[in-house]
Amino acid sequence: MSDSEGVASAVLAVDLGGTTMKGAVVDAAGRTVHEEAWPTPTGGELVIRVLGDLLVALRARGERLGLRIVAGSVVSPGTIDDATGMIGYASNLGWRDVPLASLMAERVGVPVVIGHDVRAAGLAEQRLGAASGVEDFVQVSIGTGVAAALFDSGTVALGATRSAGELGHIPVIPDGELCTCGQRGCLEVYMSGAGLARRYAARGGDVLQAERIVARLGSDPIADAVWADAVHALALGLTTVTLLLDPALVVLGGGLSRAGDSLLAPLRVALDDQLAWRSAPRIAVSTLGSDAGRIGASVLAFRSVGRDDVVSGWQREGVLAG
Ligand SMILES: [Zn+2]
Structure with a gap:
């Protein structure tokens, strides 16, 4: 997947947990071309700020690698409304009624979609893993x-x-x-x-x-x-x-x-x-293990910009090789 100038596309994928936020840049072949994990801070406002910092850092890294970042995705535990990008309640992140998708899109400058971590893991297992x-x-x-x-x-x-x-x-x-x-x-x-x-x-x-x-x-x-x-x-x-x-x-x-x-x-x-x-x-x-959340998040990100066709070509070996 590349644009009219031949620049390859990629997405940002973050698996947000109570102790660690695992971020990745995933290209259109499903390969993880960069990943980094940051500790999740304590306190709702601080988590929002640090998560934004991570997405901005990932975007910069992806662009230095010559990729065009088309979307981002954050998967999280809690009560997640995938359609509106609202987090209703996430006890271990200190969040209640946080419009996370719009906050993150504003910070990072690309569309950001929000998903539930276990639903995203299931989506990944269904596409490429045990299911x-x-x-x-x-x-x-x-x-x-x-x-x-x-x-x-x-x-x-x-x-x-x-x-x-x-x-x-x-x-x-x-x-x-x-x-x-x-x-x-x-x-x-x-x-x-x-x-x-x-x-x-x-x-x-x-x-x-x-x-x-x-x-x-x-x-x-x-x-x-x-x-x-x-x-x-x-x-x-x-x-x-x-x-x-x-x-x-x-x-x-x-x-x-x-x-x-x-x-x-x-x-x-x-x-x-x-x-x-x-x-x-x-x-x-699970055959994808701790990679399932990241893979599911990257599927959601490509899908959110209408590129489900990109994801349908992914092979398990390439996606896990990262
Ligand atoms: Zn209980």
Whole structure:
């Protein structure tokens, strides 16, 4: 994709998280020609300013590489209205009712589109990853918390308030432990990075990150116990999702999906056990990993300027080579 003067086009893609903002310049072949990660500051106003700085820096870098930047995209957790570019609520970024798309477009001087991080990851998995060729699937991100993107006949569900997919806050244990959201027994109280760390320490274990707790499975009874509860909670949540949506596939992403067979094997058994009369959907781990958000963001950016044709030619190898 190049303009009348033969200058190649590219977009800016930012995967905005509570601790890190990962930015990239992605060319029309889907290749990441530059990337950099900045720490996410604390405080809503400051996040807006630093995010703008990152986009401006990425644009300058892209132009120094001889590329014409045609659009930008920011994918974020929270309640995101993709159509208007408004962020309704993002608790770990300190945002409520932020017109992020227009603020960023003004800062960087190109159109900027906003997307939901897990919906963007699902879009990437559907195009180039674990959900390739699958129209009905659920993308589940298990990180500090849990969120999902629900794809039905190839279209992602948004909901009336753009907050569909809050799988982490489905109450799965009646009168269970208190969640930070105010409800009791939410899925992510048990199965999430924060939940596992909290429950492991509460039972007398060390203060450890969830990945370290997973590494102790099989040799540490406390780790085994909190993990069993976590898998059970996730299976209950996925039972609800399966019965409501009838997905063909569940794709697991986020940090805890790297637990691999320690997660997949017991989860498949538990989901089969819960679903008495119907078969369980397939369960697979994301094949794009932490690249999924960036790839999804770059798809959204090209699409926002009417260049879906560019994206349809992308190949998995080229996109991941970056
Ligand atoms: Zn909750």
